[in-house]
Amino acid sequence: MLIIRLWNYFRGYVIIRIEGLTLERFINLATLNDIYLWDIDRFDYTTLEAKVSIKGFKELKKIIIKAGCRFDVISKEGLPFVLNKLKRRKMLVVGFILMIGVIFFLTSFIWNIEIVGSKDFDEGKLIEYLDKEGIKTGIKKSIVNEDELQIDILKKFDDIAYVDIDIQGTNLVVEVKKRSFYTEDDKIDKNKPCNIVANKKAVIEKVIAKNGNAVVEKGEIVEEGQVLITGIVQNDSEENILLVHSEGEVLARTYYYNTIKEPIIKQIQEETGEKYFSRELKIGNKSIHLKNGDIPFKDYLEFIDDKENGFYSVIPFNIVTHEYREVEIKTVKQNVDSLKESLNVIITKEAMEKIPEDSKVLSKEIDFETKDNFLIAKIKIELIEDIGKKEYIQNQIEKYEEE
Amino acid sequence: MSKKIDNLKNNLADALELPKEIVLDLPKITMIGNIQLYIENHKGIVEYSKERIRINSKIGIIRIIGKKMIIKNIVSEEVVITGEIINIEFM
Numbered sequence: 416m417l418i419i420r421l422w423n424y425f426r427g428y429v430i431i432r433i434e435g436l437t438l439e440r441f442i443n444l445a446t447l448n449d450i451y452l453w454d455i456d457r458f459d460y461t462t463l464e465a466k467v468s469i470k471g472f473k474e475l476k477k478i479i480i481k482a483g484c485r486f487d488v489i490s491k492e493g494l495p496f497v498l499n500k501l502k503r504r505k506m507l508v509v510g511f512i513l514m515i516g517v518i519f520f521l522t523s524f525i526w527n528i529e530i531v532g533s534k535d536f537d538e539g540k541l542i543e544y545l546d547k548e549g550i551k552t553g554i555k556k557s558i559v560n561e562d563e564l565q566i567d568i569l570k571k572f573d574d575i576a577y578v579d580i581d582i583q584g585t586n587l588v589v590e591v592k593k594r595s596f597y598t599e600d601d602k603i604d605k606n607k608p609c610n611i612v613a614n615k616k617a618v619i620e621k622v623i624a625k626n627g628n629a630v631v632e633k634g635e636i637v638e639e640g641q642v643l644i645t646g647i648v649q650n651d652s653e654e655n656i657l658l659v660h661s662e663g664e665v666l667a668r669t670y671y672y673n674t675i676k677e678p679i680i681k682q683i684q685e686e687t688g689e690k691y692f693s694r695e696l697k698i699g700n701k702s703i704h705l706k707n708g709d710i711p712f713k714d715y716l717e718f719i720d721d722k723e724n725g726f727y728s729v730i731p732f733n734i735v736t737h738e739y740r741e742v743e744i745k746t747v748k749q750n751v752d753s754l755k756e757s758l759n760v761i762i763t764k765e766a767m768e769k770i771p772e773d774s775k776v777l778s779k780e781i782d783f784e785t786k787d788n789f790l791i792a793k794i795k796i797e798l799i800e801d802i803g804k805k806e807y808i809q810n811q812i813e814k815y816e817e818e
Numbered sequence: 819m820s821k822k823i824d825n826l827k828n829n830l831a832d833a834l835e836l837p838k839e840i841v842l843d844l845p846k847i848t849m850i851g852n853i854q855l856y857i858e859n860h861k862g863i864v865e866y867s868k869e870r871i872r873i874n875s876k877i878g879i880i881r882i883i884g885k886k887m888i889i890k891n892i893v894s895e896e897v898v899i900t901g902e903i904i905n906i907e908f909m
Contacts, residue, residue, distance in 0.1 A: 439863045442866065446894045451891065452891065453892075455888060457866055457868055
């Protein structure tokens with residue numbers, strides 16, 4: 416029945432009221448003339464309501480007269496009448512089409528670039544790279560070639576193990592997985608001859624040469640860049656020089672120093688909770704600062720809410736809200752002992768982050784010193800680490816030949 | 819005479835298993851519970867009100883008594899009546 420109703424809706428129909436004494440005759444005449452009537456509802460002896468199609472209605476007029484009845488059109492229903500109404504309201508239709516068009520147009524751009532990945536991943540570099548490749552907010556979606564871009568990113572960034580680019584609506588989501596084990600060594604071509612040189616000043620503790628000749632001994636002090644294991648192997652009996660890709664570990668004693676300063680009498684800024692807002696209207700590069708009088712605080716912090724992302728980066732119009740929070744400046748004298756303790760923790764933590772993971776700590780010394788208004792903490796860590804770094808020989812030979 | 823022809827038609831319909839409503843031009847009445855009535859092969863409406871509908875057919879007038887009845891649709895061959903049907907009579 417739904418299909419019939421839909422069909423009637425699309426064709427359009429008229430609800431009519433017939434008044435007369437010979438209604439049965441009218442119905443019979445209508446059926447004889449092949450006019451389809453439905454939902455015939457008799458109200459009383461002289462009136463009935465019925466539905467009839469638009470085409471049928473035109474023929475029905477003659478029959479009504481023939482049957483000696485009167486008719487009223489109660490309502491006109493269906494799509495043809497709706498369309499007729501819309502014909503008179505052209506701007507409504509134009510507006511509707513325009514709205515859909517604008518939505519389609521605006522959703523064909525990328526308004527936001529999101530990078531999902533591990534916390535320690537440097538997103539800035541990737542964003543910069545994407546920017547250089549022409550992938551930034553406000554470009555058309557069709558420009559982005561996802562597969563090609565994925566390959567390009569993998570080629571460009573050695574520390575990325577996996578990348579997935581997905582366009583979700585107007586968002587470009589770049590999912591990145593960082594390579595967990597990644598060292599400089601991975602980049603080096605194993606077939607090219609190379610030396611192992613020192614990457615910092617150190618005292619040699621042990622040299623294990625798996626390939627190539629060790630040229631330093633235990634106890635020797637080496638400078639940065641000094642050759643530790645050479646890939647130039649010369650046999651005593653032969654004159655030929657053999658170039659090899661040297662491999663090995665050079666363990667050496669190194670020192671790590673660091674100092675941090677912390678004032679004993681410290682000024683801290685405490686928010687009082689008072690706030691003051693002002694707005695800035697930006698049009699292109701020009702801006703108008705809308706202020707309601709001066710900032711009523713002596714000391715304050717300024718926070719700027721700048722909508723630079725997405726849609727706002729394309730249109731040259733922006734409203735920036737400045738928020739000023741009143742602060743009270745307090746002078747606090749800190750307890751030296753507790754300050755020492757906290758500095759101890761901070762400096763050790765910092766040091767542990769900087770020293771290589773596979774090194775062995777021999778000793779740790781932390782000294783404290785008070786100077787002027789500052790507490791100075793100095794750390795000295797003695798450790799054994801691998802200082803070897805591979806360097807191609809080719810360059811050196813060229814230099815040698817030039818000389 | 820016409821009775822003889824009708825008898826012949828009836829026998830023929832029996833023998834050939836033809837639908838009798840076509841061969842004998844009889845109304846075919848179908849009911850769904852007591853809420854809908856479907857009559858094929860009618861010969862026009864004689865009386866129509868919410869409580870009583872009379873429909874002409876070859877075998878005479880069919881009188882339908884009921885409550886809140888309306889003609890759902892009508893074309894030259896068939897008529898559909900809905901509402902609460904109480905009684906159908908052949909007169």
